[in-house]
Amino acid sequence: MTAIDKSHGARHSTSRQPPRRRGSATAPSTTPTTTPTTTTPTPTQLPRTTATDPAEMLRQMMRIRRFEEKCAELYSDTKIRGFLHLCIGEEATAVGVMSALAPTDAVLSTYREHGHALARGLSMDSIMAEMFGKVTGCSRGRGGSMHLFDASRRFYGGNAIVAGGLPVAVGLALADHMNGRPNVTACIFGDGAMAEGEFHESANLAALWKLPVLFCCENNGYAMGTALARTHAETDLAARAASYGMVAWAVDGMDVEAVAEATRRAVAQIRGGGGPCFLELRTYRFRAHSMYDPDRYRDKSEIEQWKRADPIPALTGRLLSSGTLTDADLRRWSAEIGAEIEAAITAADQGELEPVADLTRFVTSEANRTGGPW
Numbered sequence: 001m002t003a004i005d006k007s008h009g010a011r012h013s014t015s016r017q018p019p020r021r022r023g024s025a026t027a028p029s030t031t032p033t034t035t036p037t038t039t040t041p042t043p044t045q046l047p048r049t050t051a052t053d054p055a056e057m058l059r060q061m062m063r064i065r066r067f068e069e070k071c072a073e074l075y076s077d078t079k080i081r082g083f084l085h086l087c088i089g090e091e092a093t094a095v096g097v098m099s100a101l102a103p104t105d106a107v108l109s110t111y112r113e114h115g116h117a118l119a120r121g122l123s124m125d126s127i128m129a130e131m132f133g134k135v136t137g138c139s140r141g142r143g144g145s146m147h148l149f150d151a152s153r154r155f156y157g158g159n160a161i162v163a164g165g166l167p168v169a170v171g172l173a174l175a176d177h178m179n180g181r182p183n184v185t186a187c188i189f190g191d192g193a194m195a196e197g198e199f200h201e202s203a204n205l206a207a208l209w210k211l212p213v214l215f216c217c218e219n220n221g222y223a224m225g226t227a228l229a230r231t232h233a234e235t236d237l238a239a240r241a242a243s244y245g246m247v248a249w250a251v252d253g254m255d256v257e258a259v260a261e262a263t264r265r266a267v268a269q270i271r272g273g274g275g276p277c278f279l280e281l282r283t284y285r286f287r288a289h290s291m292y293d294p295d296r297y298r299d300k301s302e303i304e305q306w307k308r309a310d311p312i313p314a315l316t317g318r319l320l321s322s323g324t325l326t327d328a329d330l331r332r333w334s335a336e337i338g339a340e341i342e343a344a345i346t347a348a349d350q351g352e353l354e355p356v357a358d359l360t361r362f363v364t365s366e367a368n369r370t371g372g373p374w
C-alpha cells in the first residue's frame with residue numbers, strides 16, 4: 001500500500017497530485033512508503049523506535065505556520081527585508097525530521113528554513129531579530145531569513161546556494177566519523193538540488209565512505225517556477241539516490257507521523273554504521289516560491305487540491321476525534337503561540353543594529369582587522 005500517488009513521479013507530467021490521506025479508503029498507511037526500486041531493507045523491516053508525541057508535533061507545526069503567516073505581514077510592512085521564502089504547507093517535513101534527531105546530531109538546511117530552525121530549537125526571538133537585521137539575531141543580523149545559524153544547536157544554516165549545504169554535511173559527517181562520535185548529520189535540501197553536481201558528489205562520497213549522513217530531500221515538485229519533470233530526466237528521486245548504493249525511501253511528506261517514523265528508522269540505521277540514508281519527502285508549498293514570485297506556473301486548482309492534504313487540519317482532526325486533544329488545548333496553544341510571536345516582534349523591534357564600526361568583523365580575519373601579520 002502506498003501513501004504516495006504514483007502519478008507524482010510520472011515522467012513528463014507537470015501536474016502534481018497530493019498523496020492520498022491516511023484514514024481514506026484508499027491509503028490507510030501509517031508507515032513511510034518505500035520505492036519499489038531499492039533493494040535495501042524497508043522502514044517496516046527495521047526495529048521500531050519510540051514514538052514521538054503527535055500532539056506535540058501538531059503544536060510545533062501550528063507554531064511554525066503562525067510564525068510564517070506573521071512574517072509575510074511583516075514583510076509587507078517592510079519590517080523584514082531582503083528575501084523571504086515561506087514553508088507554509090511543508091511544516092510536517094520540518095517537524096517530523098527534527099523530532100527524530102538527537103541534540104548532538106548536526107543539521108544543514110536551505111533558504112526555506114524557518115520551520116527547520118524553529119523545530120530544531122532556535123529561539124523565536126533570535127530568528128525574528130535575525131530577520132529584522134538586528135545584532136540580537138542568531139547570525140547577528142548579517143544573514144537574514146536565508147542564513148539562520150546556531151552552532152550551539154548544531155544548526156549549520158540556512159544556505160542561499162541551492163545544494164550548498166550538501167558538501168558541508170558530508171564534511172561534518174566525515175569529521176564525526178573520523179573522531180568516532182556517534183552523530184548523524186541531517187542535510188535538508190529541495191528537489192532542485194538534485195539537479196546540481198554537488199548532490200551527486202556528496203551522495204557518492206557519503207555512500208563510498210559509509211558516512212553518517214541523512215539526506216532529506218523536500219520534494220515540493222518545483223524549483224522556483226520550474227516543475228520537476230521539466231528539469232529531471234528521472235523524476236523518481238528516491239530511485240536516483242538508491243543508485244548510489246544507499247538506502248532510499250519515498251515518504252508522504254504531508255504526514256508528520258510518517259516523516260518522523262521514517263526519520264527515526266533511517267537515523268537508527270545510520271547510527272548503527274549502515275552508511276547514509278536518503279528520504280524523499282513528498283510535500284507541497286502552498287505559497288509562492290518567495291515574496292517576489294507571482295506564482296503563475298501552476299494551476300490554482302493544483303494548490304487547492306494539495307491544501308486538502310494540509311498536515312495541520314488532518315492531524316488536528318485525528319487527535320480531536322481520538323480524544324487525545326480538546327478544543328481547550330487548541331485555544332490555549334493558539335494564545336501561547338500568539339503571545340510568543342508578539343514578544344519576538346517587540347524584542348526584535350527594540351534590538352540594535354550592528355555598529356558600522358563592526359562592519360568587517362567576521363568578514364576578514366580578526367588578525368587582519370587589527371593590523372595583523374599581512
Ligand SMILES: Cc1ncc(C[n+]2csc(CCOP(=O)(O)OP(=O)(O)O)c2C)c(N)n1
Nearest residue numbers: 112160161162190191192193220222223224
Ligand atoms: C547554485 C544556485 N543556482 C541557482 C540558484 C537560484 N535559485 C534559488 S532557489 C532555486 C530553486 C531551488 O528549488 P528547490 O531546491 O526545489 O527548493 P524549493 O525552493 O522548492 O524549496 C534556484 C534555482 C541558487 N540560489 N543557487
Ligand SMILES: [Mg+2]
Nearest residue numbers: 190191222223
Ligand atoms: Mg522544490
